[in-house]
Amino acid sequence: DSGxxxxxxxxxxxxxxxxxxxxxxxxxxxxVYWYQQSLDQGLQFLIQYYNGEERxxxxxxxxxxxxxxxxxxxELNLSSLELGDSALYFCASSSTDSLTTEAFFGQGTxxxxx
Amino acid sequence: AQSVxxxxxxxxxxxxxxxxxxCTYSVSGNPYLFWYVQYPNRGLQFLxxxxxxxxxxxxxxxxxxxxxxxxxxxxxxxPSALVSDSALYFCAVRDIGGANNLFFGTGTxxxxxx
Numbered sequence: 001d002s003g004x005x006x007x008x009x010x011x012x013x014x015x016x017x018x019x020x021x022x023x024x025x026x027x028x029x030x031x032v033y034w035y036q037q038s039l040d041q042g043l044q045f046l047i048q049y050y051n052g053e054e055r056x057x058x059x060x061x062x063x064x065x066x067x068x069x070x071x072x073x074x075e076l077n078l079s080s081l082e083l084g085d086s087a088l089y090f091c092a093s094s095s096t097d098s099l100t101t102e103a104f105f106g107q108g109t110x111x112x113x114x
Numbered sequence: 115a116q117s118v119x120x121x122x123x124x125x126x127x128x129x130x131x132x133x134x135x136x137c138t139y140s141v142s143g144n145p146y147l148f149w150y151v152q153y154p155n156r157g158l159q160f161l162x163x164x165x166x167x168x169x170x171x172x173x174x175x176x177x178x179x180x181x182x183x184x185x186x187x188x189x190x191x192x193p194s195a196l197v198s199d200s201a202l203y204f205c206a207v208r209d210i211g212g213a214n215n216l217f218f219g220t221g222t223x224x225x226x227x228x
Contacts, residue, residue, distance in 0.1 A: 002157060002159070004157070033215060033216070035218075042218065042219075042220045042221065043204065043218040043221075045215040045216070045217070048214060048215055055214060056214050056215050058215060090157060090158070092158075092216075097214060099146050099208045099209075099214060100146055100163075100165045100208075102148060102160045102163055103160070103216060104160060105150075105157035105158040105159070106157050107155075107156055107157040108157055
């Protein structure tokens with residue numbers, strides 16, 4: 001168990017809908033990352049927050065947004081969902097913002113858009 | 115820009131034999147290199163990292179990796195494979211001149227044959 005908790009584990013929703021994925025980082029970790037894993041795209045970095053502030057942005061669609069709250073948990077909001085958004089979404093956390101610090105991953109949320 | 119290549123989609127090895135999972139990287143500055151393992155329906159688990167110093171890095175579950183600057187490689191190795199090592203392995207890099215996020219390779223599926 002990495003200590004990173006993601007909810008829900010599975011989510012099935014229809015096209016056009018909006019969903020929220022939740023991540024609780026390891027105790028004390030200030031940095032949260034979101035990744036999307038799909039068969040054709042591999043692991044794609046979406047966005048990073050550090051202590052409540054957005055720190056880095058990757059291949060995140062405009063329909064997607066995220067935030068990190070004062071208690072350091074994070075939410076990833078996906079709207080106007082399309083079939084191609086079906087994927088495994090991972091949250092990871094690390095104790096610092098340092099390049100040398102490893103990140104610890106949650107078990108992911110499997111999103112299926114039908 | 116940073117990139118990571120895992121040239122083999124699939125590696126098969128007999129139980130008890132040594133295993134190698136290959137990774138090469140391209141960065142603009144000094145690389146920080148990581149290996150992760152993903153078991154079915156699980157998140158990524160951190161195995162080991164190279165930051166600086168000794169080119170041979172030891173990690174979890176008996177794995178080690180060798181950093182080779184001239185060949186820009188960071189191959190994962192284990193002297194004696196176990197059936198339980200069968201999983202998906204990801205190499206990742208952070209670039210001191212780039213973004214903070216981990217940039218992942220496409221993954222190599224390791225199958226250890228009893």
